[in-house]
Amino acid sequence: MAGRIVRRLSLVLVLATAPVWADVSKPRITPPQPSWSQLNPEQKRILAPLAEEWNGMEHHRRQKWLDIARRYPQLSPEEQARMQRRMRSWHAMPPEDKEKVRSQYREFKQLPPEKKQAVKAQWERYDQLPEEEKLRLKQKSEAKSAPSERILPARP
């Protein structure tokens, strides 16, 4: 009897920890998430930009988007539209890039309001630049021997 319990227990442990060895950046245990056809009409309306990708998505991504969809009704109409416009490109971004953006955004959110406002104003000005000027700046950035890959200066 004892042998049987030990065998069962080790099987449970192996199955439960298998994803840990596979990829540490992903959550190890995610409950199964609904397919597109199982979503309710409200969720489908909010997540419409992801309709095509949904069924091919890993469960932890689906869970994250469902969590985002729950926050959606509290947004202003303008924010809702902006969120939906950005959903596809955000989902399509490679995970490593997303991680970089997230870590920089965490730092950005901690800046004092006037600094945040300054970065936003700079972005607006940059966004209005002619394409040739943007290209020049891009080439300048890439020509540097050791590109920092950061928008914000590293904190001490």
Add this chain to the structure above:
Amino acid sequence: MNETPLIASLRRHLDEGAAQLPQATLERLYQARQHALAAHRRQQAHRAPARQAWLRPALATLTLAAGIGLTAMYLHDQEELSAIAALDAALLVDDLPPRAFTDPGFRAWLEESSEG
């Protein structure tokens, strides 16, 4: 007793055979039987408590520890997922779009404007 005639005759035959054994042999057989029974009792007394006295609580503790470990892992992952969802939701509605953080041109632009 519900013995068939065959079994009854076999029994009678064996009893007669045993009765004809010398006294010394009977004595040895009796002692061997007592010896085997004592050994069996000793074995039972040693083994059974050993299996049940410490192996079972050990397994129960191990199962409990594994259960607690898996639950903690699950809760930690859920918390992390929820934090990422909150961060992504903020990123998706911020005035500053996510591409601002990956655009090398914007990086150079910020550097130029801080130099000048």
